[in-house]
Amino acid sequence: MESFVEKFERMTPVILKFANAKAVVAMKDGLMTIIPLTLIGSVFLLLAFIPLPGWNDWMTGLFGANWQEPLFQVVGATFDILALVGIFGIAYNYAKNEECEPVSAGILALVSFLIVTASSVTAKSGEVVGGVIPKVWTGGKGMIAAILIGLAVAYIYTWFIKRRITIKLPEGVPQGVANAFSALIPGAVVITLSFLVYILFKSVAGKTFIEVIYQILQTPLQGLTGSLFGAIVIPFFISFFWWFGIHGPAVVMNGVMSPIVLANSLANQDIVNAGGKLIAGQNAHIVTQQFVDQFITFGGSGMTLGLVLAMIFLAKSKQMKQLGKLSIIPGIFNINEPVIFGFPIVFNPLMLIPFILVPTLSGIITYFAIASGFIAPFTAVQVPWTTPPIISGFIIGGWQAALLQALLICMAAVVYLPFLKVQDKQHVQEEQQEEQATKAGAGISL
Numbered sequence: 001m002e003s004f005v006e007k008f009e010r011m012t013p014v015i016l017k018f019a020n021a022k023a024v025v026a027m028k029d030g031l032m033t034i035i036p037l038t039l040i041g042s043v044f045l046l047l048a049f050i051p052l053p054g055w056n057d058w059m060t061g062l063f064g065a066n067w068q069e070p071l072f073q074v075v076g077a078t079f080d081i082l083a084l085v086g087i088f089g090i091a092y093n094y095a096k097n098e099e100c101e102p103v104s105a106g107i108l109a110l111v112s113f114l115i116v117t118a119s120s121v122t123a124k125s126g127e128v129v130g131g132v133i134p135k136v137w138t139g140g141k142g143m144i145a146a147i148l149i150g151l152a153v154a155y156i157y158t159w160f161i162k163r164r165i166t167i168k169l170p171e172g173v174p175q176g177v178a179n180a181f182s183a184l185i186p187g188a189v190v191i192t193l194s195f196l197v198y199i200l201f202k203s204v205a206g207k208t209f210i211e212v213i214y215q216i217l218q219t220p221l222q223g224l225t226g227s228l229f230g231a232i233v234i235p236f237f238i239s240f241f242w243w244f245g246i247h248g249p250a251v252v253m254n255g256v257m258s259p260i261v262l263a264n265s266l267a268n269q270d271i272v273n274a275g276g277k278l279i280a281g282q283n284a285h286i287v288t289q290q291f292v293d294q295f296i297t298f299g300g301s302g303m304t305l306g307l308v309l310a311m312i313f314l315a316k317s318k319q320m321k322q323l324g325k326l327s328i329i330p331g332i333f334n335i336n337e338p339v340i341f342g343f344p345i346v347f348n349p350l351m352l353i354p355f356i357l358v359p360t361l362s363g364i365i366t367y368f369a370i371a372s373g374f375i376a377p378f379t380a381v382q383v384p385w386t387t388p389p390i391i392s393g394f395i396i397g398g399w400q401a402a403l404l405q406a407l408l409i410c411m412a413a414v415v416y417l418p419f420l421k422v423q424d425k426q427h428v429q430e431e432q433q434e435e436q437a438t439k440a441g442a443g444i445s446l
Contacts, residue, residue, distance in 0.1 A: 300336020306412025
């Protein structure tokens with residue numbers, strides 16, 4: 001066992017180096033800025049598509065045929081600008097972590113994104129309408145390009161600032177004015193490079209940079225993550241990182257996968273908004289943000305809610321039962337640090353297999369539940385990550401999703417149980433030894 005742990009411990013520095021890389025940290029922190037928009041937008045989106053019989057007819061009778069239009073105004077002002085908010089957040093956090101003035105970095109990244117984006121749309125009649133910002137590229141379809149541009153702009157900006165290649169003003173000038181002039185030289189470089197990128201891609205590819213990135217990078221990534229491969233790999237690495245004590249969702253999701261699975265959700269929503277029907281395996285993505293949040297990490301990473309329930313009802317040691325009772329309330333709200341570090345699961349060779357196996361099995365089961373049509377593919381409706389299971393499942397997928405969550409909790413408990421028994425047996429023996437030692441000590445003192 002010691003050699004097993006030592007082998008994995010040698011991987012820790014590599015994993016930590018990746019998790020703490022400047023680009024990964026900037027993406028993780030920067031993309032957190034879009035979470036409030038997705039949650040607020042989800043409320044209005046849910047109101048537009050409440051899955052109750054006769055809901056649409058009832059609302060139409062009350063407010064007319066276009067009753068959904070005001071709701072879509074809010075949806076469009078939240079989901080359709082996620083790339084713009086994300087690029088600002090990424091560049092801002094990169095510059096902030098480099099101890100440079102961050103607002104200018106965020107603004108330059110935003111301007112760069114708009115420069116390399118088309119400024120016209122073609123109407124159905126064939127007429128080209130200029131002077132617009134196509135929202136099709138400022139939302140989910142522009143997420144990967146936004147990440148690349150945000151990181152590149154922030155790097156260029158901080159490179160100039162840290163080397164003091166800026167316009168310097170005399171002391172006593174207000175800091176806001178000084179910051180504005182400091183950004184002139186790096187800003188000119190960023191905008192000029194963006195200008196050249198726009199010309200290059202329009203001349204060579206006949207398309208904008210955003211469109212090319214979407215076709216050659218984002219579309220394949222969405223297809224790959226939306227497949228069974230994604231349903232297996234994502235839960236595997238979330239648990240794998242957590243076993244090393246590194247926050248798995250923060251690295252795997254916020255640092256890498258979140259923009260892609262979110263884009264899958266938004267692509268599904270676009271089909272619904274256009275009046276289409278989502279069909280898994282044909283036009284709908286299966287692995288989305290909700291797939292991860294409500295079927296892979298609910299109850300906490302590793303789906304330890306099943307383990308906690310098994311500890312409460314089936315453990316024999318006082319330590320395991322008490323830990324289960326302390327962990328159940330946080331676990332219901334998808335917080336499992338008490339059991340992650342209290343059991344412990346981190347660096348515990350005994351728990352590595354079930355901790356990875358349970359969410360991976362859940363990913364596979366959920367994938368086929370959607371692929372078979374038992375659960376409809378998810379749209380852009382999301383719930384706060386602290387929403388308890390069963391409730392979250394019902395909101396995003398009806399009674400079928402709620403039932404599946406209940407079954408997955410049972411599955412998790414069954415898989416964890418044999419490993420729990422081994423750990424529990426050790427604690428029972430330790431408690432018996434302590435009790436005997438206490439009695440022996442009491443006898444000697446008498």
